[in-house]
Amino acid sequence: MLPKWLLFFTFILVLTLTSIDGQPTPTSIIKRQESDVIDYHRTGITRTSTEVATETSNSDKDDKDDKDDSNKGQNNESDSKPKPIPAQTTPWFEAVYGSGTGAPKTIMSCLGAILIVLGLFLCSMGFRMFRPMLCVMGLLTFGSMTWIALANCKPSSGYPYDSILMIVVPVCVGLVGAGGFYFLWNIALYLVCAFSGFIFAIFVLSWRGDLVIVHNIGRPCFLGGMALLAGIAAFFALRPTLFFATSFVGAYIFMFGVDCLSRSGLIAGPQAILNRNPSHYIEYVLNKIIYVMLAMIILMFLMSMAWQMLFNAAHHLTMHVVAAAKGKPAHEEPKEEGDGRPPSTAPTS
Structure with a gap:
């Protein structure tokens, strides 16, 4: 038979090893912490990317709405102006x-x-x-x-x-x-x-x-x-x-x-x-x-x-101005039939 102290030592050793195998080792803890951190960062990155994508789509939608509104305003202004009929039609x-x-x-x-x-x-x-x-x-x-x-x-x-x-x-x-x-x-x-x-x-x-x-x-x-x-x-x-x-x-x-x-x-x-x-x-x-x-x-x-x-x-409104050069008043010079201003207003020169 083995001595009692040897049996007791063996029992303590087996119990210790069993407890050590059942608990996580520091290496496994570190690895688990690293995996948790990676998962956390991945989750955060994914969430941030989703939020950014959502914000980008919303901003693009707002910009598109603004452009549509501006285009509508320009169309309304162009509609208010008269549209000419195209030439050669x-x-x-x-x-x-x-x-x-x-x-x-x-x-x-x-x-x-x-x-x-x-x-x-x-x-x-x-x-x-x-x-x-x-x-x-x-x-x-x-x-x-x-x-x-x-x-x-x-x-x-x-x-x-x-x-x-x-x-x-x-x-x-x-x-x-x-x-x-x-x-x-x-x-x-x-x-x-x-x-x-x-x-x-x-x-x-x-x-x-x-x-x-x-x-x-x-x-x-x-x-x-x-x-x-x-x-x-x-x-x-x-x-x-x-x-x-x-x-x-x-x-x-x-x-x-x-x-x-x-x-x-x-x-x-x-x-x-x-x-x-x-x-x-x-x-x-x-x-x-x-x-x-x-x-x-x-x-x-x-x-x-x-x-x-x-x-x-030598003609001024159907009155020949050469009459004055002949020593005659302008109204005595013959006029064309049916034309001319009144004789009293005809200029002489």
């Missing part, structure tokens, strides 16, 4: 020339032919034949102002018999204006010059697709200012201002009539300037043909100006 031709693509209507062809004849008359005999010139200017002045009023007040669906009404009504009102200019010639002289300044301003604005003066307030101020300036110039220098008025207006309406037949787009310039109706606002696009027509207006104006100044060198 069927609605554009209908708005400008009264018919779609193809040959012009009969009434538009007649208008073009009449304007060509009136333009040639003003360029050649406008100063010499004083009273007929006043009638033509009265027709053009009152007719154009009536067309501007009708175009800006036109409903979106248009007038009944629109293409006919937009020509016939201005012509009828223009005939009334022609009679008024004929009888009230002393006032009509300044209105003729003011109308020429108005036409000159339209010509200047037509040299760019955005109408040279882009601002919607500056444009009518320029039109009115040029008309006023020409009227004031007539008060101080009537003779040269009338030469300018008859020559330039004649050259402009001549090419205007040509465009009524050729349908090149020159008419779209003054229509875009004067017609601000959002339902019938058209696009004005310059091309080579329009540039050529604008240049032809300048050339025709210069030729007419030179011709009229030479042809009427």
